Amino acid sequence: xxxxxxxxxxxxxxxxxxxxxxxxxxxxxxxxxxxxxxxxxxxxxxxxxxxxxxxxxxxxxxxxxxxxxxxxxxxxxxxxxxxxxxxxxxxxxx
Numbered sequence: 001x002x003x004x005x006x007x008x009x010x011x012x013x014x015x016x017x018x019x020x021x022x023x024x025x026x027x028x029x030x031x032x033x034x035x036x037x038x039x040x041x042x043x044x045x046x047x048x049x050x051x052x053x054x055x056x057x058x059x060x061x062x063x064x065x066x067x068x069x070x071x072x073x074x075x076x077x078x079x080x081x082x083x084x085x086x087x088x089x090x091x092x093x094x
Contacts, residue, residue, distance in 0.1 A: 028094055046086050
């Protein structure tokens with residue numbers, strides 16, 4: 001897996017990509033009107049919520065000590081998986 005710094009850099013890069021995905025999806029959803037847009041709003045809100053949780057977990061991981069690193073790392077993996085699923089589901093609804 002590499003060093004801690006490499007792992008954090010990989011997570012940051014993935015988060016940046018997902019932020020770009022969310023921005024793109026927001027733009028596409030913004031082009032819709034009426035019921036179609038209303039249908040997508042909960043998915044967009046969910047993607048944003050999961051992104052915010054991922055940002056918080058990444059910060060927690062950066063600030064964790066060696067003793068709590070593994071525990072927080074497992075939590076980060078779970079949050080990352082949830083965010084990835086949320087974005088993929090949002091994409092499938094467009």
